[in-house]
Amino acid sequence: MSEHMHDHNCENGCDCGHDHGEEMTVTLTLDDGSELECAVLSIFPVGDNQYIALVPIEEMENEEGEGEVYLYRFIEHENNELELLNIEDDNEYEKVADAFDELLDDEEFEEMLEDEE
Known part of the structure; x- marks a missing residue:
């Protein structure tokens, strides 16, 4: 597998912490x-590592909003x-998946608070 990152215009808003006019993308081979x-x-x-969560662009456009998320160890x-880097250790993958789920839960909670305002 190989990859490279580039920016493209954001259609649905940016949730990756970068400029909201652009969204980071990765092309996986x-x-x-x-x-x-x-x-x-x-x-x-x-822990001591950085991880990245990716979703195929075509699945983001899916009306149901459900899609496969790819998790990788990330080194810049x-x-x-x-x-x-692929996460090959099951225990490491579980920790990363749990951390990502917690991130999603936190974001959903923040969105609910914003909607109430």
Whole structure:
């Protein structure tokens, strides 16, 4: 798998902590050679590592709002080159998935508070 990141115009608002006019995306090259463009949902720490949550752009456009989320360990090198590493340890994956779920719960709670105002 390989990847590269770039920006594109944000259609649904940006939730990744960057300028709300643009959304970070990652293009994954899958094992079969096909490419999958994904939006960055979040970059978040768990322990000493950084992780990234991605969702395919085509699934974001899905009306139901339900889609597959890809979680990777994330490393940014000094030259701004990005490296995504598969999470192969089940325990590590569980911790990362739990942290991501907690992030989503916190965001939903904040949205509910904003709606009440």
